[in-house]
Amino acid sequence: MQPDLEIVEVRGDESFTCWAHGYPYRTVRWHFHPEYEIQLIVETQGVYFVGDHVGHFEPGNLVLMGPDLPHNWISDVPAGQSVERRGIVIQFPAGLMQNMAGTFPEFERIAPLLAESGSGLLFSVETAAAAKPIMESLLQARGLRRVILLLSLLELLADGNDRQRLASPAFKPDPKAFMSHAINNVLAHIAANLGDDLREPMLAELVGQSPSAFSRSFRKHTGQSFVRYVNRLRISRACELLTNSEKPVLDVCMDVGFNNVSNFNRQFLLHKRMPPTKFRNFHRMQAAASRAANPP
DSSP states (O other): OOOEEOOOOOOTTOSSEEEEEEESOTTOSSEEOSEEEEEEEOSOOEEEEETTEEEEEOTTOEEEEOTTOOEEEEEOOOTTOOEEEEEEEEEEEHHHHHHHHHHOGGGGGGHHHHHHGGGOEEEOHHHHHHHHHHHHHHHHOOTHHHHHHHHHHHHHHHHOSOOEEOSOTTOOOOHHHHHTSHHHHHHHHHHHTTTSOOOHHHHHHHTTOOHHHHHHHHHHHHSSOHHHHHHHHHHHHHHHHHHHOOOOHHHHHHHTTOSOHHHHHHHHHHHHSSOHHHHHHHHHHHHHHHHHHSOO
């Protein structure tokens, strides 16, 4: 089965992303992305898949995966029940690592770790325990502190001699073949044209499917309806603009593809539990408090 493309959202004022999620969750499916990923399981147990590797996971399962390596973790959670925080995820672009390696000779000590990650790397419970406070801190860190923590984490993983390769040497990710799958072309098109008028029948026609077949396929591969998926990406993009620009709310609304401010406000409230103006003011107060606590 071809893996689905995951669109990794990195804020414009950040170079990588760190976040936590529960279970069930929209990314829990057989998927890939061009970013490196570090994942730490903090709750539940179950079965995980990395390339052609199949294994059992439990809390303390810490894995580093290279770009385009398909993966999935399926928790043993009874139907109808959910877990608030199953794991912590860090995703960073390959270009970020290449730039650091080209700038800092000291970065060479991390190069073998990244090279091996193309097969997926499982670390010991002891390394996972040492990594957990760093990853917990990254969830809240801002500014240069985030970079320092990421480098500390990579140094910890690189220095350990307890890592185990997961996928077999014969398994080679083929992102071009993955992208030949119609739904992955659709997801890439949505991400690249988020501010445009995106309608389900138009995209169904793009991949040669009937609207009903496209709707079923989209929900099967993303776990969400087309409208919910697009709205989530648009609200995420709006948050970035509200945080990092002085654009009026109306301009932000139009830039991310909403055609009226009432619908934008309603969707923003649904996803962020506060209106856009309050969200912007909240982040301005946070930034001011951070500057006061850490003067130049």
